[in-house]
Amino acid sequence: MNETPTAIELAETVEVAPGAYAYVQPNGTWFINNTGFIVGDDGVILIDTCSTEARTRAMLDAVRAVSDAPIRTVVNTHHHGDHTHGNYLTAPAPIVAHQRCRELVAGLGIDHYPTAFEQPDWGDLELAPPTMTFDDRLDLWVGGRAVELHHIGPIAHTTNDVVAWLPDDRVLYTGDLVFHQGTPFVLMGSVDGSLASLDTMREMDPAVVVPGHGPVCGVEVFDEIERYLRFVRSTAEHALANGLTPLDAARDTDLGEFASLTDPERIVGNLHRCMADLQGPDTEMSIVAAIGDMITYSGKPLLPCSA
Ligand SMILES: [Zn+2]
Numbered sequence: 001m002n003e004t005p006t007a008i009e010l011a012e013t014v015e016v017a018p019g020a021y022a023y024v025q026p027n028g029t030w031f032i033n034n035t036g037f038i039v040g041d042d043g044v045i046l047i048d049t050c051s052t053e054a055r056t057r058a059m060l061d062a063v064r065a066v067s068d069a070p071i072r073t074v075v076n077t078h079h080h081g082d083h084t085h086g087n088y089l090t091a092p093a094p095i096v097a098h099q100r101c102r103e104l105v106a107g108l109g110i111d112h113y114p115t116a117f118e119q120p121d122w123g124d125l126e127l128a129p130p131t132m133t134f135d136d137r138l139d140l141w142v143g144g145r146a147v148e149l150h151h152i153g154p155i156a157h158t159t160n161d162v163v164a165w166l167p168d169d170r171v172l173y174t175g176d177l178v179f180h181q182g183t184p185f186v187l188m189g190s191v192d193g194s195l196a197s198l199d200t201m202r203e204m205d206p207a208v209v210v211p212g213h214g215p216v217c218g219v220e221v222f223d224e225i226e227r228y229l230r231f232v233r234s235t236a237e238h239a240l241a242n243g244l245t246p247l248d249a250a251r252d253t254d255l256g257e258f259a260s261l262t263d264p265e266r267i268v269g270n271l272h273r274c275m276a277d278l279q280g281p282d283t284e285m286s287i288v289a290a291i292g293d294m295i296t297y298s299g300k301p302l303l304p305c306s307a
Pocket of ligand 1: 157
């Protein structure tokens with residue numbers, strides 16, 4: 001394609017506590033996610049897979065570079081394809097997720113989003129929904145260490161967000177409840193629910209936060225996300241008071257400190273969601289129309305996905 005290094009070439013394995021790792025793919029934009037893995041003598045727990053076959057294979061190679069113990073369990077933090085497309089490459093490990101994650105992965109299938117994104121080389125993706133589901137809490141064990149799975153709900157980034165928490169090391173794998181250096185995205189979730197999720201995660205008092213996208217960080221990221229979500233909410237209130245569409249409201253607003261985050265066009269999708277929610281729970285909102293408006297705002301398909 002070009003001289004720019006790909007997400008795979010830039011990917012880094014970061015040890016965030018003894019035996020606990022983040023696999024970080026810069027720059028964390030659309031479909032460039034992080035995963036995590038926790039290693040014990042008897043096996044590995046993997047948190048999320050990647051969006052393409054090549055990215056997932058490279059990530060699994062990075063896991064094997066640390067440990068040749070088998071992957072015992074895979075966790076999906078939510079249903080989005082960048083965290084679940086590679087599930088099929090982890091067989092025969094059970095894939096654990098919130099029950100609505102399974103419903104959505106199984107129901108939506110593999111979507112290549114041809115109208116929204118420049119197309120990466122997806123590879124030969126095969127649908128592999130979660131095989132083991134829970135509602136609220138589940139503990140996994142590896143090498144005598146607990147990995148607590150908590151559903152953070154009812155709705156935040158999506159309807160099925162799960163965090164993985166290492167209580168002894170105070171490491172929190174957040175999935176997409178945290179975008180670090182990227183624009184939060186709640187089109188399929190809720191601004192108010194995402195604000196509530198920040199309080200829940202603050203109460204856990206993590207020493208290390210492994211975000212769903214972007215570099216490993218600390219709790220200061222929660223304040224950054226809160227400022228952005230409150231900005232979305234006030235922009236949505238202003239738009240409703242002035243009869244603006246989400247797209248017009250986004251074009252009218254100055255992103256200020258948030259302009260430097262990756263994927264600023266998410267303001268449009270976030271406004272679609274927030275304005276609908278502010279008008280009441282039965283307000284219709286079209287995800288397809290919202291994504292169309294994000295492309296219009298951006299002036300081009302979202303993101304070149306350098307595979
Ligand atoms: Zn997501």
